[in-house]
Amino acid sequence: MSGIAVDDVLPLLARLAESRTVSETWATATAWYAGLGFSRCNYGFTLFRAANSLGDPDDALFLTTCDADYARFYFRNGFFARTPAFKWVQNNTGACTWTWVREAYLAGRLTPDEAETVRQNAAIGISAGISVSFPETSSRAKGALGLIADQGLTAEDVDALFAKRRDQIMAVAHMMHLRMIQLPFPLSRRSLTARQREALEWVADGKTTQDISVLMNVSAAMVEKHLRLAREALSVDTTAQAVAKAALMHLIFPTSDRPSVARPASA
Secondary structure: OOHHHHHHHHHHHHHHHHOOHHHHHHHHHHHHHHHHOOOEEEEEEEOOOOOOOOHHHHHEEEEEEOOOHHHHHHOOOOHHHOOHHHHHHOOEEEEEEEEHHHHHHHHOOOOOHHHHHHHHHHHHHOOOEEEEEEOOOOOOOEEEEEEEOOOOOEEEEEEEEHHHHHHHHHHHHHHHHOOOOOOOOOOOOOOHHHHHHHHHHHHHHHOOOHHHHHHHHHOHHHHHHHHHHHHHOOOOOOOHHHHHHHHHHOOOHHHOOOOOOOOOOOO
């Protein structure tokens, strides 16, 4: 990559690294990708993948810049899990364009179900793009990004663009993903309240119910209520499970609640 290209992407990487919420991180990255010709982006991340499942969809983070109808179709109806691109990211780390999908389809190497997803996508103008599968430190975690080429961009166009700007595309994707997984997970169910989070934090600190009632200046019964509602929000049976799950999802001790540090004025 040339020095000019590096200078072009460095400020964006800094903004991503300093972003304070998942939505801010997502908006920053996808605005850049839109400028390259990928205004439709899909991202997914789970901490609870099993051998044959991504786990409870409510525990996963799914983001998209596609319209609401396609988002419901792609994510909630499980369409994504049937696509060749998704199966690729499940079993690989790195990135590839979708040229191989087209070639496999034309050669008859896809399963009937996979081939049907290719036809359905093509019918709504989705035929070229890029898949990024992120390396993870846990066998249960998995994250991936799909960049859908805008109308008018061919598979050949995407291949040429990826060959020219692969390093930038991957740098932005990795910084976005690394920042996302450091931030509190937005729950698709009811979010934890500040008091529920505080009660869980005190449990994590080894405090008893009586200790917490004093620290929070509420009754022991109210502490139990906060913990019960936290368990319900997290869909777990025990408070220990709630603490573990909330910690994994960065829902307790969140750094995003801390005030921003003022930057020194430029010289």
